[in-house]
Amino acid sequence: MSDLAHLDAVTALRAFRSLQLSPVELLDAVTAQAERVNGDRETGVNAFTETFAGEARALAEKAATAYLNAARDGTPTAPLLGVPVATKEKHTLAGRRIEQGLAAHAGRISGADHPVVERVRQAGGVVHARTTSPEFSCATVTHSPMWGVTRNPWNLSATPGGSSGGAGAALAAGMTTLATASDIAGSTRVPAAFTGTVGYKAPYGRIPGLLPLSADWYRGDGPMGRTVADTALLAAVLSGRHPADHASWGPHGVPVELPEDPVAAVRGVRVGLSVRLGDFAVDAEVADATLDVAARLEQAGATVVPVDLPWTPARVMRTVFAHFGQILGPAMERECGDVASLAPYAQRFIADARRAAQRDGLVESLALDAALQGELATAMAEVDVLLCPTNAVTALAADGDHLDGPNVGDRHLDHYWEGHLTSPFNVANRCPVLAVPSGAAGNGVPTGVQVVGHPLDEAGVFRVGAAVEALVPRARWPLASDGDAPSLRADRTPSR
Template sequence: MKDLTQQSAAGLSHLYRKGKASPLEAMKAVLARTATVNRTINAFCTVDGDAALKAARASERRWQKGKPLSPLDGVPVSIKELVRVKGWPASMGSRLTDKTPADADAPAVARLREAGAIVFAQSTSSEYGHKGVTDSPLHGITRNPWNTGRTPGGSSGGAGAAVAAGLGPLAIGTDGGGSVRIPSSFNGLVGLKATFGRVPAWPPSLTGDLANTGPMARTALDCALMMNAIARPDARDAWALPADETDYARKLDGKLKKLKVGFVLRFGDHPLDIEVAALVTRAARQFEALGCKVEEVEAPFSYAEAGRAFVIHWLTALQRLLRLFPESNHDQFDPSLLAGAKAGLRYSMQDLVEAQVTRRELAIAWNLFFEKYDLLLSPTVAVQPFEVGKNLPDGPDGKGNPLWSPYTSPFNLSRHPAATVPCGTSRDGLPIGLQIAAAHYEDGLVLRAAARYAEAHPLKFPVLPEMM
């Protein structure tokens, strides 16, 4: 039998059904690997082994009786530390929170438990998820298992590193500007930011209606199985969409023939790594072999305008932290978080109103784009995973490059679904991601496109010597 830590959620479910493995065996294998590997990559800040083993035994009994709660019954899943888990500290990656154990599960966590998934670990984040890499004054640096000298991205970097390293096949992340898709790209995963409101969230994020909760896994099928569990309304979310009957796993069925696909290589005047450009362009052309008509096009909206609108939304949200905590404690924030929060104070009410107008115009522009095209393809991130300990990669001029992730945040503003799927590795053996976006509510189509592409171009995950 193959190493259970390298199985997908669907693969584990199949083994459980056939009696070739049990949830207890899988959970023990994941915990054993976690005990060894997490010392190197620092993906988890909490591991609840005793509760996980108890849940695994209960799941095993259900499978033995032929009455699993869902295909996810007995599958290990980790939860980003920005997402509430009952009994675990709601730390937000910050030294300033009081670490009081949460008294209730967030909606996604509750739905996964109802499906029988085993919530066993809390994954690391940047403080309040404020940046696209994963380190914090509370937990230190999280590392990329493909190359431990590189960042796993962020802010859901612990989630991405864990799944890539075999520390459970499923993870829940959050995405306010790309924080599911960036680490999924940097770790060779499939990650989905669904249509806003499709996956309920509670408590409300500091960044409001930019934020999304989403699945991260090695396969589109695993993401689809997670969506079947977590994409259900919850009254605690003011923006939750009404229930629908979508079976996301079934939505993966079918080919992509006759779909019209727009391919955008650049969203504006920003640096683009040459290997990222080459691999993503090749991937876009491979969609033609899948039956699509691919056309290279321009983005329908100025990225400079979209980028300014996003920054204003983001930083004016962060400035609330300065009011939530006494000024005498502000030196305990991550310096980049404190700088961003202070920058948010400089924007006027008029700046925020204009940013909201820009946001509406951008959403309409993408709506019109998706009336013409079924899918959009683009890079997920403009650079390869860069050195740990840095907030920014070096640009062509040797200075920090603030434009390294221009592709993800526009869809947080517009609320359209967007996923990333691995499209190859660079010469340094680092994964590169292809972003796939579509019209509102076409989450199933996005996952089907990711599935069809990944089936034709699978990615082999490394097992590094220090992780064996």
């Protein structure tokens, strides 16, 4: 097995069970890769807030012994036994710091594991590192005064996205095998697209969260991986009812069944196609990659149906910020201490949310949500899934505050959040959404598509996502363990 650092989890587990590979070997590979490529907080990938080398190796050694025993006497093994997992810093670990990039939280210690961490550990996963995010996970880039700049392994001048940018960067760079993420406006899917990885936004409540903010119906915690199968595996481990989250639902540990022949499985599936989700400006390279995915699905036997949506960026922004003005914005103000001490992007978010709350109250916010949800339901009435881009732009600068929107073609965006087509599906948060790679732009940064399902139809998005993965050629992973250490690239500097 070449380049163990980029080995997928499903293959690794198969090799563990057959004793062809030890969990210690895999952990050593990703640890060595992280030491080689992570670099410093200003110019490197910089995807981890902290690592647990000693604790993780002890767990890997224990897993290796368990596989030896299982091979001898047939005892079953846990579903993630021995697999390295990096957890997003906001996912609390008992006895460890929980700071969320905020100076006001410096030194704060968690008293308990987050439900997703608890389930990773129960499943035998080896938590070996924690991943970076922007302050309070409120941006689609990943940098903060506390943790520095996290960069995209495919092009270090570009962001890996946010807020789960550290997770996407670590996966793409071979610094972990699986990662946890979260999503309130695209924070799993945006970095998945920018890093060529796979991210899943489950229906609201399918994966338990941590109260009180898990009660926010735009939110969701979830999995990221390098393949659809890996992401489905981690989703099964994380999903299901949990006593700490009364909104959680459904069975725990039951995987979505992926077809043996994913290309054949999309024959007859009706795929709705919307490149612009109404009137979003979309970069030509992103649009072409999305159309290419649709053409490949059609050639495989799917029926591709153009879908019209009456959405404008201004209306979507009004809808989501009306919501944020009621919950997330006030929560940030309460938690952050001195607003003036925050990163500029966090100050901008709080100011936007405050203005939105003055314009639209809670009842108006609910009406705005209901209108978008109804229009999506109407648009998808005759299709099985909706296909659209994840990001409208090909990249954003890694260290930018993005207080102004970028240019897309000859159109200037009012807000950089308009560069992502993700937040409408947090408004319609009962819909599962799988983000999968669609190709790469000329700057080397990957592009991605979203596969949006009907409410609670998880199997449908994984079926189509697996077909997209099988049909779209994938480039060799960046920063392979037998290559050179990374350095900043000057070609095609991303938008600021």
